[in-house]
Amino acid sequence: MTATPDAGDGRDDSAIQAQEGVPLTVAAVAARLGVAASTLRTWDRRYGLGPTAHEAGAHRRYSPDDVARLERMRHFTLQGVAPADAARAAMSADPEDLQQAPSLDGAPGPSVPHEPLLVDPLSLAAAAMEPDQPRVQRMLAQEVREKGIVRAWTSLARPALSMLGKRDRSDRPGVDPEEMVQAAVLTAVRHVTAQAERGHHARTGAEPRRTVLLCAGHDHRLRAHVIGGALAERGVSARVLRAENAGGAADLLAALDSRGARVLAVLGHPPGAEELVRAVAERGDIEVFLLGEHPPDVWLPRVRRVRTPSAAVEEIAGILED
CATH class of the missing domain: 1.10.1240 (Methyltransferase, Methionine Synthase (B12-binding Domains); Chain A, domain 1)
Structure with a gap:
């Protein structure tokens, strides 16, 4: 009598069939790997990772070795390996190595070294x-x-x-x-920020106290976050304020005071920036930095202009380190 798999063992039919050597359909392999069937067809067309088993009068099916190669391919791509490189690695693997291919159902597989990527x-x-x-x-x-x-x-x-x-091309939904x-x-x-904050706490036993408020509109907000992360590496706590939510001068001053901020950095030229910068600078206890190529047209003491993110980080951190 042939034992049947326990329905409660957590394995799907494709996993059981693959282990028993039963050739699998495209749909079954796609379900096993968690990818679309169209992805498997693309891998077949581009990289030659297609089904090899064939029955007369039937569609080609994936053999156990085919499935193992695809599991290896999938594992590599999930770790960030380029698809073409992942396919070459999967195709060049020995049959014995494929039996040790990383499982997608939680079983441990071999570690994948992260080779340096070509980055540009x-x-x-x-x-x-x-x-x-x-x-x-x-x-x-x-x-x-x-x-x-x-x-x-x-x-x-x-x-x-x-x-x-x-x-000039469109994107898929x-x-x-x-x-x-x-x-x-x-x-x-x-x-970067979390790592810097953990390091600061390990060295000092306290959280960073020196605070910068980075005020940016939508077009400059990502750059504000980058500058905030770089400042964290210098032991400076930063917060990014949406320029459209800054309110009037009184609201901005209240936000600066509530954070204990000593520096206001304005990125770009958000609406109403001149009024806000003038009100903060004239109070006399907060340094103001205007970042970018077209800053607000305000020329007052305690107002500095910097054009690049790296210069902004150096000058802001330098003031707070004094």
Whole structure:
């Protein structure tokens, strides 16, 4: 009598069939890997990772070795490996190695070394258009580790966003390359900030007290977050204020006082910026920085102009370190 699998063992039919050597359909493999059937057809067409089993009068089916290769491919892509590189690794694996391929149902698999990626604005834009979110995040993380959050923004993310903004093509529903890059930048900023705050607390036993308020409209808000993350690395606590929610001068001064902020940085030229900057500067106890190429036309003591994010970080941190 043949034992039947326990219905409560948590495995789906495709997993059981694959282990028993039964060739699988495209739909079954797609369900097992958690990808669309169209993705499997694309991998077949582009990389040759298609089904090899064939029965007369029937569609081609995936053999156990085919499924193992696809599981390996899927595992690599989830870790941020470029699809073409993942396919080469999966295709070049020995049959014995495929039996040890990483399982997608929670079983441990071999660790995948993260080889350094080729990182440049065009590659980042291409990964976002694919869309390949893990690879986008890996590229940003690698650039931040090697060059810091500001350089990652100025030399990688911002040029990539500029390229994406000039496209004249449409996107599939649910695919927004610009939003993907922006989300990856914010993720990198959160990581940098959290790491810096943990380090500061470990050294001093306290939270950073020196606070900067970064006021930015929609077009400059991402840059404000990048500057805030870089300031965190210098032991400076920053908060990003939406310019459209800043209110009047009294509201802004109250926000500065509630945070104990010693610096106000205004990015770009949001509506009403002149009035706000003048009111803060004339009070005399808060330093004001105007960031960008077209700042508000206000020339007063305690008002400084800087054009680049790196210069802003250096000057703001320098004042607060005095």
